[in-house]
Amino acid sequence: EAGVAQSPRYKIIEKRQSVAFWCNPISGHATLYWYQQILGQGPKLLIQFQNNGVVDDSQLPKDRFSAERLKGVDSTLKIQPAKLEDSAVYLCASSYSGTSGGSYNEQFFGPGTRLTVL
Amino acid sequence: DAKTTQPNSMESNEEEPVHLPCNHSTISGTDYIHWYRQLPSQGPEYVIHGLTSNVNNRMASLAIAEDRKSSTLILHRATLRDAAVYYCILGYYKLSFGAGTTVTVRA
Numbered sequence: 001e002a003g004v005a006q007s008p009r010y011k012i013i014e015k016r017q018s019v020a021f022w023c024n025p026i027s028g029h030a031t032l033y034w035y036q037q038i039l040g041q042g043p044k045l046l047i048q049f050q051n052n053g054v055v056d057d058s059q060l061p062k063d064r065f066s067a068e069r070l071k072g073v074d075s076t077l078k079i080q081p082a083k084l085e086d087s088a089v090y091l092c093a094s095s096y097s098g099t100s101g102g103s104y105n106e107q108f109f110g111p112g113t114r115l116t117v118l
Numbered sequence: 119d120a121k122t123t124q125p126n127s128m129e130s131n132e133e134e135p136v137h138l139p140c141n142h143s144t145i146s147g148t149d150y151i152h153w154y155r156q157l158p159s160q161g162p163e164y165v166i167h168g169l170t171s172n173v174n175n176r177m178a179s180l181a182i183a184e185d186r187k188s189s190t191l192i193l194h195r196a197t198l199r200d201a202a203v204y205y206c207i208l209g210y211y212k213l214s215f216g217a218g219t220t221v222t223v224r225a
Contacts (some may be wrong), residue, residue, distance in 0.1 A: 004161075042205055042215025043162065056212070091161050095211075102149070107213060117179030 002026065004110035006092050007099040012116045018080035021113045025074070025094030032054075032069055032109065034077050043091055050097075051073065057061075087117045122206045127220040136193040138219055140206030143187045146158040149209055151182060153191050156218070162205065165191065196223045 005024040013019050025032050030051050042107035046065065048056040051072040060067070064083070069075040079086055089112040093106040123141040130136040142151070153165040166173055167179045168189070175181040179192040193200055203219040 011213075024160075042217055043213075044215070045212065093161070099165075104167060105169070105211065106164035107154075107162075109163065111159075112161050 004092055004094055004108055006090075006110040006113055008113055009111065010114050010116075012118065013082055015084055015117050018078065018114060019082055020076050020078045021090050021092075021115075023077070023110060025073045025092070026108055028096065029094035029108075030072070030097050031095045031105070033093040033095075034067055034075070035093065035109075037089045037091055037112070039088070041076030043063040046077070068072050082115075082117045084117050087115055089114050122208055122216055124204075124206050124216065124219045126217070127222065129222045130193075130225065131174050131224050132198060133148065133195050136196045136200070136223075137205075137219060138191040138193075138204050138221070139188065140190070141188045142206070142208050145208055151180065151186075151189050152207040152209070152213060153178070153204060154207065154213070154215075155192045155200075155204045157199075157202045164168075165204070195219075197225060198223050 002025055003111045007022050011019055014015050030047040032049045036046050046060045047067045049069040052069050065079055067077045091109055091112045093107040093109045095107045141154050150169055152167045154162040155165050156162040166175055166178050168180045168182050181190045199222045201221055203218040203220050205215050207213050
């Protein structure tokens with residue numbers, strides 16, 4: 001089966017510019033996650049969607065970051081305006097269901113988008 | 119989120135077993151123990167998970183202490199492809215990654 005697709009793979013922008021990342025999860029996966037991974041650290045959850053609704057966005061810097069998942073399939077993450085500290089790899093992941101009781105649902109990660117802010 | 123403690127790094131020889139420890143003394147009764155790994159320049163991938171009993175799958179084994187305050191991921195025969203950062207994570211469905219253990223495999 002096809003994995004999680006992300007684009008672009010690399011992006012270089014100047015600070016204060018805007019940028020958008022796209023993610024297409026595995027077909028049939030209801031839950032979609034965006035993570036930020038700064039060099040040398042583990043991934044940090046930014047936002048979790050269940051279908052097209054937000055389940056958890058407690059760590060999303062809402063003054064500059066936004067995300068949407070229209071129609072409950074693919075998703076975009078936007079940063080506007082970007083800061084130097086936003087340089088990181090942005091990972092998208094999906095799972096069959098994120099919060100259902102009983103069955104375990106592993107997360108499948110995409111290859112990530114490496115963002116460099118100059 | 120309950121916290122885990124892992125060594126920063128470990129080295130192993132190819133075709134030898136690797137035992138990766140994880141301490142989690144504040145684990146709650148409903149916390150799963152998840153292990154994910156991240157190969158260089160890739161996103162993390164699922165390895166194994168458990169709740170109370172030891173678990174085996176095609177990738178690895180997970181040994182869980184009786185009091186659940188520690189666990190060990192066992193790679194039975196390390197290959198060069200197993201060189202990665204291994205993350206031990208507690209929780210139910212939400213994954214909170216720490217810094218993990220960087221595993222180096224020598225040929």
